[in-house]
Amino acid sequence: MLDIETFDNLRGGNVAYKALAHPVAAENLAVLAAAAGKVAIFDPDGIAGPLLALCPGFDVEGVYVQDTLALGKMRGGHAARPLTELSHANVKCVLIAAFDGQRMAERLVPFAPQGAKILTLDGARLPEAMLTNKTRYLESVNFATNFVFFRDDGQFATRLTTANYWSGYGAKAVRFFHRLYDGAGAVLAEWEDEAPAGPGGYVLDSNVIRRRFGLGPFAGQLFIHAMGVAGHDVVKYALDTYATDNGASLSCTHDANAWPSERFAGLPAPRADERVILWVQNSHAVPIPAGAMALDRMGAEAPVAIDMEIAPFASYPLDVADYFPGLHWPAQLELRAGRHVVRPRYEVVRGGRTRIAHINVERGDLKDDPGIKTLHPSMGRGFLLPFPVLPRTRFKTIVQPTPMAISEQNLPLRLDVFAADGTKLLERFLGKLPRRHDLALDLDDVLAPDALAEGGHAELVYDFREGGEANGWMHALFRFEDRQSGHAAESSFGAHIFNTIMTYKNEPQSYSGKPPGLSTRLFLKLGFGGRESFCVLIYPASGPWAPQSDTALELYGANGTLLDTAKFSIACSGSAIVFTSRYFTAEKLREASETGYVLIRDTTCRLFGFHGVDNGAGGFSFDHMFGF
Template sequence: MALPIQTFSNQSGGFSYFKALGHPLAVTGGAAILKKIRTARRAAVYDPLGQLTAFSALHGLRTDDFTDCFVRDTFLLNEQTLGHDHRPVTELAHADIDVLFMPVFDAGLLLDQISGLLPAGCVTVTLDEMRIPGRLLTNKRNYLDKLNFATNFAFFRDEAGKHSRLVTANYWGGYGAKGTFLWCRLFAGSGDVLLDFEVPLQHANQTVVIDSRQLRAEHGLSDFCGQLFISVVNGAGHDIVKYVIDTGGGEEEVSCTHDANAWPADLYAGLPAPMADEKVLLWVQNSHPVPIAASEIGLNLMGDNNIAWLDEEIAPFASCAVDVSSLLPNARWPQQLEIQAGKWFVRPRYEIIKAGRSRINHPNVERNDLQHDENIRRLTAHLGKGFILPAPILPPDEFVSECLPTPMSTAQTSLPIITVAYDADGNEIAREALGNLPRNHTRQVDLTALAANIPAGGGHVELQYDLDANGVMDGWLHALFRYTDKRSGHGADTSFGAHLFNHIMTFRSEPQSYKGPPPGLSTRLFLRLMPAPARVFCHLTYAVCSQWHAYSSTILELKNAAGEDVSRTAFSIPANGSRLFFADEMFNATDLQQAGDNGYILVRDSTCRLFGYHGVRQNSGFALDHMFGF
């Protein structure tokens, strides 16, 4: 069963309560609260906000730790929590207890309300006793403010010649934040704490780089493979910690992947089964301060209800590499897997090992709150192409580009999909209707073959709903895109979902933007630079639902590590077209040297929303994933 915690709402965003309970610095306080409850003669609980179950899940409160559960909501009086019948809080005065536990933060007002009901000599215990240090709070007046828990986890390792480099920008400073810094904790694979450290953010929009090799050198660390917890203090504008992780094993092996989704989910999907000559590892990294019991995490073939459960306990904040073939030995690409995650971890990484090389990508959140929406079909006349999922078709003389549509909600019993290929100038060159794919399909699309007539510079593909096929349309269309470098055989995976792009009519929250309500069409994408011999490249798509500006008005702003402008250049992309460029083709060597290895390029366009992928070529190494914006 999934952890009984609320992590995210698609209407209101992420919840802070579970983050406050599970913050690494709150663990000691949580244990002290449990000790007070368990050493009491008789303890009871007053649960005014319905949060007892979540506290129990993350800190191990047991049914026999207390005698009564009091509530204030009359509609809850016929229910139970942790096996205890609910009692009205008005009966509290007659309770034979010496400790009353309230699982709430900022408990002052709630304590005042029941002060006249407390039995003589009764001591109250609240979650305010497990608050993290005040200097780590952005809003000290409201403990559960989302900005107090702008946190995330990152897969992070430095072992056997493999290293990690996390890069982001101080975009909080761009929203006026002052005195911002990162508080970080590095966990070993065992879940033990290796290191606490802070990263000051002195300049708005400066680059933030955390390199595993530098941490090892500065702190004398031995090999590690675990996770990095990141908390933004004194932020503004965003409670989401976005980053790119570059992982590698020398100049011949590179891999890059997008940030983790900071809110643990019940399900993830889009995990590829291995090819015959591959090993696929799913990195399960516990995001909570309690162990994951055996048989809590499972894998199944997409569309198959037979789940293979991991028969292994995973310690708090620990990491476990699960060989997919150990659970599903007969699974083979292009089959895809569903991850039964139970809200135990943020969006995980998977690692593909082939011919001595490895590459890393992430599955995506599989939503369980959607259903078929006939409005998508009914409103087609107003939505143009409707939902679009764009991805690169890389230059066909150098790369093989492939696509595997991935069911990404429990509602998607079938996928009605059409693929449309465009050259860089926005001309449609091919299309193929895939029909109404079943949930357990293995229909892999060779995009290079589909777009056989595409010019040497490549173009892009758009996955769209096929309105002539009777399938499920819920607006959550996803796919996994796989690219193979013909020169070296090295590959890269990336996956994402569909949106409405560049359309004046709105449909619920679409077209999305990085700031403001829909349509809010603008672009602000982060393209990090890297030390030589890496060559950073970018693929931008100007997808258009029906009709928008004939050309984009795109500006590349080259910045140094302090976020200061070094140079800029402008170009335009035709509607329905794309642009593939290397950083060293857009800026001269002098400007790039001034920007430095830790500089970046900000892709700006105030006239449209571009969708971007960033990549790296390094000797025979190659990597690619989608970009983040802010």
């Protein structure tokens, strides 16, 4: 396990981790380590472990602390010693494991070995031009970063779409720093772009980048750092993968989540006629040792080690069948990632088509919550996991619950199905599913043949009629298949409490301020290359709420100009399929261009959505939307 702390739901993201792991900072750390020689580390903030994990090049004599309660505890492989012993260290250099540490360095002089040079981590700072807050280095806005699965190999291209959503929080001049790595982890290109001055759209197409820098084929990852931001410290984006060889492949995924995790789950085993490739992409400047990660069939507790070293920032396509031959859908796997990677993508190859999706963070900090079983009646149905049922005349919809916490041993679940007008059509108890279950429910098996011909939605809900436990982190994989073309898309997400004035802990969630979060701000990218943009919006309600939504579609141009607005409503517990061409004229969509976007706004309720594009020939993409 890599000795780093990244993210937890109580404290949020660990800024010190991002400051040490940033690719540019990692280069500076390596230079600092080479120049320091044998070094004693003073560790006032408890980051010696992550520091030495991410930069093992330091030749460490010992780690020293002020905190008497920390004495003897391991930090970066060294038992912490009292700072009063520092003067006896046989070193010519002392490193203070802290940023903005000049005043601390001055105070340390009397306790350092005679003549020793005192260094701080300020020697590994990012350049001033990359900082948003120049007065305090460990500020979250200084590290608004993310990784992107980026490929352009003659068969597939990738396309990142986002917007300057920071302008809505007061940011004036946002810039993007990019570094593109090939599959071996070598840097192919590095550049900066300016974001639109207002809330305009921003697109990076691998085809364009390849021509811009004269690159050959590549399959690797892009590191992106937004500078001058406000409000949000994560780069959110939608990522399309599309065929460039006249093939039929088309898919989209959500952003990479930015934080390495101990485990990830929701990786489907292949069907007998499929290959499932997991893209393992190293997020750090140190190699992933052979055997440091493993795959396991969910619930089997028999992990199989990934038996090769993966170079810094390298990408490795791992064929699941090489590790679990004969294992097929509906079995699912977990990745024991050891905090080496951010949320990985996987690729499913079937019948000449390839689709890309992502797995999710399997939480290690989450325990069963008895309060969920005894929620106050005012919370209604409590936690809901909504997902679309696409029009059944064209599509099959399949749902597979996925354990998403290490402690989770069972999933007591019910399926509720709703028509677009909010009418409940069906309740079906799914059972108290064990961690190692094999349920993948095709809604064709539970719905009447003519039901939801034009689409609707369903919700997974906790149901304790046979006992079981719950933690609120209910997840599932949703698979959608075109009955004619065979094209498929899949997505996964987790549950929340939706649209009730009463609260339970931090639910219903809110993007800003205290819960409940009863408003909507969702990003819908526009179509590209002749493909049409669409989304499915769901109005889930745990308890009684407004009978109809008051939803607006705001069409923005590439420069952030609001070009048009369309309004409509969705019934409570209902849904709507939105094609942009049905709400905006062709002239307005041309004016918005492929870099424009639609912002979905509603101040009366919290909507949940899935988005994609349709190529009009049986190909489509589909994944959950993001908000800001």
